[in-house]
Amino acid sequence: MRPVSIVGIGQVPVEKQSSLSLRHLGAEAVRRAMQSAGVERVDALFAGNMLADELQGQKHIATLIASTVGLKGIEALQVRAATATGAAALRMAYFAVASGEAELAVAMGVEKMSSMPPTSALAKALDAEKEVPTGATLISQNARLMTLYLERYGVAYESFVNFALNAHRNAATNPHALFQKEVDVATVLGSRIVNAPLRLFDCAPICDGAAAVVLAPAATARAHTDRPVRILASAVATDWLRVDDRADPLALEAAALSAQRAFDRAGLSAADIDFFEVHDAFSIMACLLLEACHFAPRGGGWRLAAEGAIFREGALPLATLGGLKARGHPIGATALYQVCEIVQQLTGQAGANQLPDPRVAMLQSVGGAAATVLTHLFGL
Amino acid sequence: MRPVSIVGIGQVPVEKQSSLSLRHLGAEAVRRAMQSAGVERVDALFAGNMLADELQGQKHIATLIASTVGLKGIEALQVRAATATGAAALRMAYFAVASGEAELAVAMGVEKMSSMPPTSALAKALDAEKEVPTGATLISQNARLMTLYLERYGVAYESFVNFALNAHRNAATNPHALFQKEVDVATVLGSRIVNAPLRLFDCAPICDGAAAVVLAPAATARAHTDRPVRILASAVATDWLRVDDRADPLALEAAALSAQRAFDRAGLSAADIDFFEVHDAFSIMACLLLEACHFAPRGGGWRLAAEGAIFREGALPLATLGGLKARGHPIGATALYQVCEIVQQLTGQAGANQLPDPRVAMLQSVGGAAATVLTHLFGL
Numbered sequence: 203m204r205p206v207s208i209v210g211i212g213q214v215p216v217e218k219q220s221s222l223s224l225r226h227l228g229a230e231a232v233r234r235a236m237q238s239a240g241v242e243r244v245d246a247l248f249a250g251n252m253l254a255d256e257l258q259g260q261k262h263i264a265t266l267i268a269s270t271v272g273l274k275g276i277e278a279l280q281v282r283a284a285t286a287t288g289a290a291a292l293r294m295a296y297f298a299v300a301s302g303e304a305e306l307a308v309a310m311g312v313e314k315m316s317s318m319p320p321t322s323a324l325a326k327a328l329d330a331e332k333e334v335p336t337g338a339t340l341i342s343q344n345a346r347l348m349t350l351y352l353e354r355y356g357v358a359y360e361s362f363v364n365f366a367l368n369a370h371r372n373a374a375t376n377p378h379a380l381f382q383k384e385v386d387v388a389t390v391l392g393s394r395i396v397n398a399p400l401r402l403f404d405c406a407p408i409c410d411g412a413a414a415v416v417l418a419p420a421a422t423a424r425a426h427t428d429r430p431v432r433i434l435a436s437a438v439a440t441d442w443l444r445v446d447d448r449a450d451p452l453a454l455e456a457a458a459l460s461a462q463r464a465f466d467r468a469g470l471s472a473a474d475i476d477f478f479e480v481h482d483a484f485s486i487m488a489c490l491l492l493e494a495c496h497f498a499p500r501g502g503g504w505r506l507a508a509e510g511a512i513f514r515e516g517a518l519p520l521a522t523l524g525g526l527k528a529r530g531h532p533i534g535a536t537a538l539y540q541v542c543e544i545v546q547q548l549t550g551q552a553g554a555n556q557l558p559d560p561r562v563a564m565l566q567s568v569g570g571a572a573a574t575v576l577t578h579l580f581g582l
Numbered sequence: 583m584r585p586v587s588i589v590g591i592g593q594v595p596v597e598k599q600s601s602l603s604l605r606h607l608g609a610e611a612v613r614r615a616m617q618s619a620g621v622e623r624v625d626a627l628f629a630g631n632m633l634a635d636e637l638q639g640q641k642h643i644a645t646l647i648a649s650t651v652g653l654k655g656i657e658a659l660q661v662r663a664a665t666a667t668g669a670a671a672l673r674m675a676y677f678a679v680a681s682g683e684a685e686l687a688v689a690m691g692v693e694k695m696s697s698m699p700p701t702s703a704l705a706k707a708l709d710a711e712k713e714v715p716t717g718a719t720l721i722s723q724n725a726r727l728m729t730l731y732l733e734r735y736g737v738a739y740e741s742f743v744n745f746a747l748n749a750h751r752n753a754a755t756n757p758h759a760l761f762q763k764e765v766d767v768a769t770v771l772g773s774r775i776v777n778a779p780l781r782l783f784d785c786a787p788i789c790d791g792a793a794a795v796v797l798a799p800a801a802t803a804r805a806h807t808d809r810p811v812r813i814l815a816s817a818v819a820t821d822w823l824r825v826d827d828r829a830d831p832l833a834l835e836a837a838a839l840s841a842q843r844a845f846d847r848a849g850l851s852a853a854d855i856d857f858f859e860v861h862d863a864f865s866i867m868a869c870l871l872l873e874a875c876h877f878a879p880r881g882g883g884w885r886l887a888a889e890g891a892i893f894r895e896g897a898l899p900l901a902t903l904g905g906l907k908a909r910g911h912p913i914g915a916t917a918l919y920q921v922c923e924i925v926q927q928l929t930g931q932a933g934a935n936q937l938p939d940p941r942v943a944m945l946q947s948v949g950g951a952a953a954t955v956l957t958h959l960f961g962l
Contacts, residue, residue: 262949275820276819276820280662281674282660284641293659294674301681323641443645573642
């Protein structure tokens with residue numbers, strides 16, 4: 203297995219409603235990534251998209267995007283893991299290059315959620331026979347986890363406010379972010395209740411976006427860029443699909459297991475992570491992931507937010523360019539935006555959001571109610 | 583990149599309407615494959631499914647199947663390439679083992695098409711902006727290709743009859759097949775017109791099914807079976823998604839290119855192939871694939887059928903256990919059934935359908951109107 207590096211990144215600014223159609227949105231991200239890598243052709247394209255079946259009436263997404271970019275003939279396949287779909291596309295591109303089947307592979311994601319309300323299509327990430335008929339949605343399942351958390355640990359709702367504050371502060375200076383504005387405590391705490399106890403600012407927004415990265419063997423990466431970023435580890439783990447089948451819904455075993463696998467493969471531990479691009483689709487999810495990955499003890503994830511460790515100046519910066527909450531969460535594209543941001547940070551291109559000399563970054567991507575979790579580690 | 587072998591196969595008999603739900607149908611195939619390999623656990627599961635979003639309201643298929651089998655914790659991802667989806671799952675499992683990320687990986691596919699009419703969901707494999715609004719479906723596009731073929735080459739419709747006869751003859755003795763009965767020329771030629779010039783017997787049936795294979799490194803394959811089958815090559819190529827964008831719609835460039843890539847990777851040519859599990863979703867498609875892969879000259883694919891070369895006694899047996907036409911074409915599962923059948927043939931387990939001492943087999947899987955084509959080669 204040969205080491206793999208990222209040699210190009212491409213992001214289209216996240217918007218509430220893009221003027222571009224799905225194919226042109228996705229193609230634009232791929233073109234930007236290829237231009238960034240200085241290549242006009244790749245061997246393979248792995249596409250992440252979760253909702254086009256319903257929202258655009260379109261399957262065959264990978265070949266659609268390859269066709270739109272003009273890459274006739276290349277390999278093109280679509281990959282999925284519910285709301286972690288973008289990370290699954292990254293993993294497949296990593297496989298393709300690591301195995302030697304491709305010299306240059308694009309991992310891309312695109313989602314156009316503005317076409318119609320996506321809530322019912324998103325809920326298909328849950329168990330369609332046993333959860334959806336009870337009225338469950340991804341939002342309600344996260345609300346349930348937060349209720350359980352607040353009760354079990356006796357934590358106040360207000361303790362979570364910094365997840366949103368941090369995300370918005372970081373997005374304010376990210377030109378690709380949906381919400382380029384800071385928010386204050388009163389705004390978060392006064393925002394409307396979406397699904398109790400979740401308020402609007404606990405939830406990532408519905409939006410349109412696309413992002414892509416180009417992967418190459420580490421041995422030839424410098425032919426494309428003088429600042430390649432190495433993929434140190436890639437790992438996936440699953441939990442029972444249905445939340446009620448889990449011994450402890452707050453334990454997020456798939457997150458713990460995939461993080462442990464990634465750490466083992468890279469020979470690293472949580473202590474080595476300089477910043478964490480976390481899956482903050484909901485503030486409770488960010489909190490639980492911090493605990494599952496051993497950045498905080500069980501019941502203590504919220505403290506990293508409350509005490510400011512998650513800010514850019516803190517011990518474990520999260521969502522350094524706005525996260526799902528404020529950069530936006532166009533599902534299939536989300537993890538690819540995060541990889542682009544990690545590359546920006548590790549190569550000193552994060553502008554106003556630049557962390558001082560980060561060396562190792564972690565990305566975690568959550569499918570559904572944490573039934574599938576992918577962990578990727580990156581370094582120079 | 584390490585060589586990869588198939589060490590277990592599992593097939594659930596194809597049915598018009600299975601009494602099993604999607605999850606149990608898929609889980610049963612996985613259990614059978616794991617039992618065949620003598621393993622109780624695998625590292626990863628790659629699931630192929632095309633239509634559950636619409637027909638069962640279910641995404642997150644790979645984790646659903648892993649959960650149902652009881653494989654909590656393993657890697658599980660869904661892969662897609664429209665109607666070639668099963669082959670995409672095989673390719674991902676191949677990547678996982680070849681790269682060293684997994685020691686044992688399952689490639690599985692499941693489709694339950696009986697839940698509701700699948701035609702409109704299937705049509706999403708075409709271009710949703712430029713083809714579907716004109717009224718195009720997968721059936722109508724294949725009808726168009728056949729019309730063009732008959733006109734261009736001055737071939738009579740009757741010249742295609744042996745594709746269906748051969749498939750039904752082979753399915754008659756396959757206990758996993760949907761149609762276990764032979765048909766005669768009069769039945770085929772007298773069958774109703776579905777979409778002119780396509781008659782019922784030119785088209786694969788709508789059905790339910792699931793199949794799976796277990797992959798392991800070739801070096802350790804004999805720990806699981808005394809008859810491992812090597813994956814000699816795996817390749818993918820794409821064409822323009824929209825048929826009208828192609829210089830010659832009858833050329834199937836993606837099929838030609840993916841076959842050439844597979845031959846190059848394996849150091850083989852068309853002359854080395856002992857039998858061909860072709861994508862006979864439509865008889866015209868089988869004919870065009872024979873030409874694209876250089877088994878016949880352009881305009882001459884039908885002759886291999888008319889002259890009997892495609893029969894089990896012929897020079898290039900096709901669809902040796904019934905093919906898509908008569909074993910059935912439960913989309914996401916189809917290529918996995920074909921891989922199981924190839925393993926049966928190469929290991930002398932094909933029963934009444936056994937070919938005499940076959941050494942090298944070819945599988946080709948077509949996504950949409952041949953916009954994405956995967957080619958796999960297998961040998962002992």
